[in-house]
Amino acid sequence: MKKDVKGSPAGRVVTRFAPSPTGYFHAGSYRTALFSCIYARQHGGSFILRIEDTDKERSKKEYEKNIVDSLEWMGLSYDAFYRQSERTEIYRRYIQRLIDSGHAYVSKEAGGKEGGREEVIRFRNPGRTVAFDDLIRGHIEFDTAELGDFVIAKSMDEPVFHLVVVVDDREMGITHIIRGEDHISNTPRQILIYEALGATPPAYAHIPLLLAADRSKLSKRNGAKPVTAYRDEGYLPEAVVNYMALLGWHPADDREVVPFGDIVKEFSLERVQKSGAIFDEEKLAWFNRQYLQRLDDGAFLAGARPFMPASIAEDAAVRLVPLLREKARCYADAARLLAPGGELGFAAALPAYDPEMLLWKKAPDKAAAAAHLAAVKAALEAVPAAGFSADAVKAAVWPYAEAKGRGDVLWPFRIALTGQERSPDPFASAAVLGKEETMARIRAAIAQLG
């Protein structure tokens, strides 16, 4: 069954996500974390978050916080947390051990490049061919001779990437390293260190890169947004997770909207794609809409409320929900829709409009429009303010509209209430406005036609 599980004595899977806090957390990093986490959960193992902050110049606390916040928002929990900057003693022990065994040495640096140290610690490269079987790509071989004696520490207290990765993965009992394809060429160096330590390397799975629109590696400077930007735009984390999980992987059938629990159950590294995938905002928006539609009105309102103008009263907000959910792709759309000039901006205040707009394009006649509005107004008088729902308004107006022509009656009605062509149907608009405001706007429209 779980034939690719190996490494830990108990057969227990341990994976990790090891970002360096040198930039905000974007979709590319997120998906790597996601696959690692899913794999661990699926096998009942554990998932470790390890902050690789050995580069003191470039690492920043705010970026670390952004990583932690992003993982939390997306619902990825980890079982342990480490910071490499707090593990210097451990690395020092390993460096000493490597030096003692002759696998590493203190190297006097000639030339002394600017900023460079006089002496650093280098790994004595045996110059062998190194091979490993990638869980996704199969057999990969490198000749390490050309790598030379690479640096593993700037000093006893300043270890560098290749060394700390190996030490930590070993100390933390990592069984499966699931990381980006950009690490393939780092793997042989790391395997060499494992061998020098007399240790067996874990299993490797190099997942394809997430690409920007120009097919280059997704990065801060070519269009990748911070994951928290999607949070701030009011995307549902479940939708974002679902979309990202399907970038490079998919279930055995045609389903696209797949609950996280099913993804965890069905995920398999064998089914992970080998080539990179472009991150498509359009499809993400589609996924978000799918998840939004599955919410009930209460849940939708709870999510959208923080994005709605504070001036909108609670009861008006409730009435606005059906209109919002047929238009919004994310909650931030609620703010845009409700803003002055937005499609639902009329709810807060009637925009000034040209009276000509009240005329139905197929029968532009002022007197007729005024007469229709007067008739609508009369019909609405009979509807009690307490029961001024879209259905009630429709019931009151519909027979007249049917008799006189829907467009002829409903178009002026629409414009009278909203002052804009792009707007919800007049029944829904009337319900949102309430009886008093609806009547006032109709009166104003009739006055404009006179």
Add this chain to the structure above:
RNA sequence: GGCCCUAUCGUCUAACGGUUAGGACGGAGGCUUUUCAAGCCUUAAAUCCGGGUUCGAUUCCCGGUAGGGUCACCA
């Protein structure tokens, strides 16, 4: 440039030697409708090229080509 990885519609992908090369996003058209969306229906759109292997290649092999990654005292 060296080394490594990859290659099906514009995009995400299915087809693990035999299919009219399927689905989804996006596009186009239509229906519905009082507008715009949404929804429903229809439609255009792909196997990088060349050799093999085979009765038969999207699929296996080799070679090109293209793209990407990586070559730090960053991770």
